[in-house]
Every structure is written in C-alpha cells, then in structure tokens.
Amino acid sequence: MSLTAKEAFAKLPQKLxxxxxxxxxxxxxxxxxxxxxxxDPQKNPFLPxxxxxxxxxxxxxxxxxxSADLYKMALKYGLAELLPxxxxxxxxxxxxxxxxxxxxxxxxxxxxxxRELPTKLEQRRVAMENMDxxxxxARPAYKKQIARREEKKRTWF
Amino acid sequence: xKSTSFKCTCIISQHSxxxxxxxxxxxxxxxxxxxHLFQIDSHLxxxxxxxxNQNLKHTxxxxxxxxxxxxxLIQSTLSKCHVTSLLLFFSKLQTSLRPISxxxxxxxxxxxxxxxxxxxxxxxxLRVKTYKEFAxxxxxxxxxxxxxxxxxxxxxxxxxxxxxxxxxxIVSGKHKGKISRVLLYTxxxxxxxxxxxxxxxxxxxxxxxANQTSHVLEYPVPIPRKFVxxxxxxxxxKGNVSYVxxxxxxxKEKYYDDRLKRxxxxxxxxxxxxxxxPWPSPMSEPKDDQYSTLTEDVYNKTHELQxxxxxxxxxxxxxxxxNPYSKFKKRELTEGQARRLNAPQMPLSVEQKIxxxxxxxxxxxxxxxxxxEAKDLIGxxxxxxxxxxxxPLLLKHLEAVSQKTTPEFQxxxxxIEGKQD
Numbered sequence: 001m002s003l004t005a006k007e008a009f010a011k012l013p014q015k016l017x018x019x020x021x022x023x024x025x026x027x028x029x030x031x032x033x034x035x036x037x038x039x040d041p042q043k044n045p046f047l048p049x050x051x052x053x054x055x056x057x058x059x060x061x062x063x064x065x066x067s068a069d070l071y072k073m074a075l076k077y078g079l080a081e082l083l084p085x086x087x088x089x090x091x092x093x094x095x096x097x098x099x100x101x102x103x104x105x106x107x108x109x110x111x112x113x114x115r116e117l118p119t120k121l122e123q124r125r126v127a128m129e130n131m132d133x134x135x136x137x138a139r140p141a142y143k144k145q146i147a148r149r150e151e152k153k154r155t156w157f
Numbered sequence: 158x159k160s161t162s163f164k165c166t167c168i169i170s171q172h173s174x175x176x177x178x179x180x181x182x183x184x185x186x187x188x189x190x191x192x193h194l195f196q197i198d199s200h201l202x203x204x205x206x207x208x209x210n211q212n213l214k215h216t217x218x219x220x221x222x223x224x225x226x227x228x229x230l231i232q233s234t235l236s237k238c239h240v241t242s243l244l245l246f247f248s249k250l251q252t253s254l255r256p257i258s259x260x261x262x263x264x265x266x267x268x269x270x271x272x273x274x275x276x277x278x279x280x281x282x283l284r285v286k287t288y289k290e291f292a293x294x295x296x297x298x299x300x301x302x303x304x305x306x307x308x309x310x311x312x313x314x315x316x317x318x319x320x321x322x323x324x325x326x327i328v329s330g331k332h333k334g335k336i337s338r339v340l341l342y343t344x345x346x347x348x349x350x351x352x353x354x355x356x357x358x359x360x361x362x363x364x365x366x367a368n369q370t371s372h373v374l375e376y377p378v379p380i381p382r383k384f385v386x387x388x389x390x391x392x393x394x395k396g397n398v399s400y401v402x403x404x405x406x407x408x409k410e411k412y413y414d415d416r417l418k419r420x421x422x423x424x425x426x427x428x429x430x431x432x433x434x435p436w437p438s439p440m441s442e443p444k445d446d447q448y449s450t451l452t453e454d455v456y457n458k459t460h461e462l463q464x465x466x467x468x469x470x471x472x473x474x475x476x477x478x479x480n481p482y483s484k485f486k487k488r489e490l491t492e493g494q495a496r497r498l499n500a501p502q503m504p505l506s507v508e509q510k511i512x513x514x515x516x517x518x519x520x521x522x523x524x525x526x527x528x529x530e531a532k533d534l535i536g537x538x539x540x541x542x543x544x545x546x547x548x549p550l551l552l553k554h555l556e557a558v559s560q561k562t563t564p565e566f567q568x569x570x571x572x573i574e575g576k577q578d
Contacts, residue, residue, distance in 0.1 A: 028528075
C-alpha cells in the first residue's frame with residue numbers, strides 16, 4: 001500500500017515541519033556548505049556565520065545536538081537530503097566506516113624487541129643465505145673451501 | 158595632674174549622652190546617660206577627702222561602664238592613698254572610654270572588642286613588661302610599679318577568701334609575722350593592700366591633699382595573696398587576745414548577711430571546721446545621694462497583674478506603644494521609596510542608537526507556511542521511503558513519532574497567523 005504525497009506529508013513530524021517552515025527543503029533553497037556571513041541568503045543554519053560589520057562570529061542557529069536530532073529524524077522519513085548540508089558531522093554507519101581509529105585499538109604496541117623481531121629474523125635469514133658471498137668478499141681464499149665443499153657434496157648418483 | 162585632668166576632660170567632652178561606650182578593662186558596654194564636665198580648677202585644690210567624694214558623686218554618674226573603677230575609687234578615697242588613686246582613676250578614665258562603631262555583620266560584643274588593647278593577648282615576661290609600660294602613665298614616678306594583672310583564666314573565681322576589713326597574717330618577707338588589717342583585695346592581680354605594710358612615698362606639693370603637711374606620704378604596698386593568710390581575733394573570758402590563722406578556708410552554706418546586704422557563704426578553717434571566721438563589716442556604710450532609690454519607693458507596689466483576660470495597658474496607651482503612624486507600617490510608598498525601588502533607565506550610547514536605528518530600518522523576517530511545491534516534494538519523498546519499509550515495528554515507531562506535538566510548532570503557526578492578521 002503506497003501513500004499519496006498529501007497523505008505522507010500529513011505524517012511529517014512537527015519538529016521537521018517547523019524546521020522546513022524556517023528553512024525550506026534543499027532543492028527549493030540552496031545552502032552553503034562552509035561557514036558564511038550572516039547577510040548571506042544561502043547561509044547554513046547548522047554552521048557558524050560571521051557578522052562582517054562587527055567581525056564577530058554568530059554561533060550556529062542549531063546546536064550539534066539539535067542538528068543531529070533533526071538529521072536522524074529526517075533520515076527515518078527519507079528526508080535527510082532535504083536538510084541543509086551538515087559537513088562537519090557524520091552519522092550512523094558513515095561515522096564508523098571512515099573513522100580514524102586509535103592505533104592502540106587496531107594493534108597491540110608490544111615491546112620494541114617484539115616489534116622488531118620479524119624484520120630481524122628475515123634479515124638474519126637473508127644474511128645466512130648469502131653468507132658465502134659475504135665471506136668471499138672479506139677472505140678471497142674462502143673459494144677453495146667452497147670448492148672442496150662442492151666436491152664432498154653427496155648426490156643421489 | 159594638670160595635664161592628666163585636662164586630657165581627661167577632653168576625652169569626656171568628645172562623647173555626648175546617647176553615645177555607646179565600651180570599657181577597655183572590663184569590656185562592658187553601655188550608653189552614656191548623663192554628662193557632667195569636670196570643673197578642673199576646683200578639683201586641683203583637693204580640699205579634703207569628703208569634699209572630693211562629694212564632688213565625684215555629682216560628677217561620676219555620667220557613665221555606667223566604669224562601675225568597677227567607681228566603686229574602687231570610693232573605697233580607695235577612704236584609704237590613705239586617695240590622691241594617687243584619684244590620679245589612677247583619671248588615667249583609667251582616659252583609656253577606658255572610647256566610642257565604638259558597629260557594622261551590620263558584626264555582633265555588638267565583637268565590635269566592642271575590636272582594635273582595643275588587650276593585655277590578655279600578651280604572655281609571660283612580655284605581659285609583665287607591657288603592663289609596666291602602660292602602668293607608667295598612670296602613676297607618679299615615686300610610686301613603686303604595680304603588680305601585673307593576672308590572665309583571665311588565672312583569676313580567682315567565686316567568693317574571695319579575703320576581703321577589705323579582714324585581718325591578714327603575713328607569712329613571708331620583711332614583714333613576716335605581722336597581723337594587719339586588709340584595706341583592699343584586688344581580684345585582677347590577686348593582691349591585698351594592708352594597713353601596716355606601707356612605703357613612704359614623696360608627693361610633689363601640687364598633688365598634696367588638703368590635710369597633708371609633709372611631702373612624704375605613707376603608701377600601702379600591694380602584696381600577693383599567697384604571702385598572707387586570713388587571721389581572726391579571739392578573746393577568751395579573761396580578756397586575753399589570741400589570733401587564729403587559717404592556712405586554707407572552706408566555704409559552707411550561704412546565708413543572707415544584713416550588713417553586706419547579700420548572700421554569702423560561711424567560711425571555716427580547713428581541717429578545723431568548728432572554727433568559723435565571720436565576714437567583716439563593710440568599712441564604710443553606703444550613703445544616699447540624689448541618684449539612690451528611697452527604701453519606701455522600693456516597697457511601694459505600683460502595679461499588680463489581676464487577670465490575663467484584661468489587658469494591663471489602658472486602651473489609650475496602646476497607640477502610643479505601637480505607633481500606627483510608623484513609616485514602616487505605611488501601605489503606600491513615598492515618591493522617594495518608589496524611586497529607589499525602580500532603577501533608572503540607562504541612557505543609550507551613540508553606537509547603541511545607531512544600531513537600533515539600523516535595526517528598525519531592516520525589514521523583519523516573515524515566516525511563511527510551506528509552499529505547495531515544498532509540501533509535494535516532502536510528501537513524495539516520504540511516500541517513496543515509507544513504501545520501502547517492510548518492518549511493521551518501524552512503521553509503528555514512525556507513526557508514533559509523527560503523532561508527537563511540539564509547542565514550538567504551535568508558536569510558529571501562531572506567528573504565521575498573527576502576521577497574516
């Protein structure tokens with residue numbers, strides 16, 4: 001059962017209705033996404049605006065709590081896009097998706113030797129593999145020892 | 158003497174009847190009820206003891222605070238040292254009267270004690286030094302320094318074991334073994350003045366008493382009470398006189414002494430409680446003067462309450478007592494009171510005036526009801542969204558949320574209507 005536009009509008013909560021009377025819905029009115037001046041017709045009621053004459057900033061007409069209230073209520077009725085933009089706040093999943101987590105929450109810090117251990121082991125492994133070349137560089141006579149080792153090497157045949 | 162009494166009159170003349178005064182020695186507070194100026198010149202002559210007494214009686218009652226010093230003066234004028242005691246009295250007067258100012262948050266007692274010299278704040282040797290320094294100003298240089306007063310907590314409480322008129326046996330010092338009559342017991346420094354323990358003191362001629370013929374005056378020396386014991390005279394049948402000396406005393410049941418006109422305990426020798434030492438008769442009988450109440454007036458009953466049903470006051474007096482015309486009982490405010498209750502409006506500054514003029518020019522933002530276009534937009538979006546919701550509980554929740562009313566919405570609607578009207 002789908003409602004008509006008029007029937008659906010009758011279900012608009014009074015809080016949102018009041019807001020839309022004061023600040024018409026988005027496509028019919030344009031709102032700035034950044035703080036503006038108080039004389040700007042497109043000033044955003046959720047953002048602070050500057051009085052250019054006195055140089056003083058007027059606080060946002062709607063506090064963070066009230067703007068969150070309005071946004072969440074509008075979202076329930078599918079009207080979130082009609083509200084003036086709230087670029088400085090994120091809600092629900094969006095808030096958690098792009099969240100910059102604390103490093104301590106993401107991984108354990110450990111002690112310094114513990115943190116450096118995997119790199120150290122890798123370096124050691126690589127060094128052991130290339131040990132012959134390293135020794136050869138320092139001691140050229142080592143090539144005889146390598147040759148003897150090659151001779152003595154056990155094979156299947 | 159001249160300078161002392163001159164200063165004294167100055168200080169007295171600073172105060173007028175109705176002033177609140179505090180005594181620095183006893184911290185008692187009272188208001189000055191009567192005021193007589195000393196006739197300095199006539200007093201400088203000091204005709205004789207009686208005359209001084211007579212004059213002082215007429216001049217002293219101007220205050221009540223120095224009641225203590227007054228009684229002390231009367232006693233001491235009878236003794237040998239009336240000249241010096243008068244000096245002491247003047248100096249005491251000089252320091253003991255001062256006007257006090259009281260702030261609303263302060264108690265009367267606190268105000269009286271504020272900023273005054275208090276010997277009790279000094280301890281030990283400093284106390285003795287300070288006392289002697291102060292005492293210097295109140296005596297002739299030939300008179301030996303007095304014994305410092307005791308701290309309040311060290312002072313004797315209750316009945317004094319030895320009083321003026323008693324016999325005292327001296328137990329120590331140069332006069333050990335003497336039995337002498339007590340002239341005065343001072344509780345402040347716990348000392349006695351004895352009739353026979355005196356010192357010859359040189360008095361300048363200007364301070365001589367009328368009947369004085371020599372520069373040398375016998376001046377009683379104060380002795381601490383610990384160096385004397387109470388003694389009593391006994392006469393047996395043969396007329397032999399013997400003395401009883403009490404090391405310590407025991408006070409027993411009180412009786413009304415008609416000579417002293419008060420209730421006093423009987424005193425007995427400790428551990429020999431069959432020996433009673435009676436209180437001595439007062440050294441001088443109180444005399445009536447212009448301020449004393451007559452005996453017949455005391456016994457004259459002027460008022461007696463007969464019944465609680467009937468008011469003790471005649472009706473005509475009530476208005477006088479209650480004062481219906483008091484300014485505190487008026488229902489209407491005077492112009493001055495009203496002015497004080499309503500703060501005046503602050504004049505506007507130039508900047509404020511400019512701002513207000515500008516504000517009056519800018520049109521007031523009018524609220525309009527939502528346009529049909531907006532209603533349609535919102536309605537269609539909502540219908541589209543609600544159609545997608547399958548959860549009946551969420552639908553129920555949204556239904557409940559949309560039912561909720563807010564006072565602000567009603568206010569906005571009224572504003573719109575009010576503007577339209």
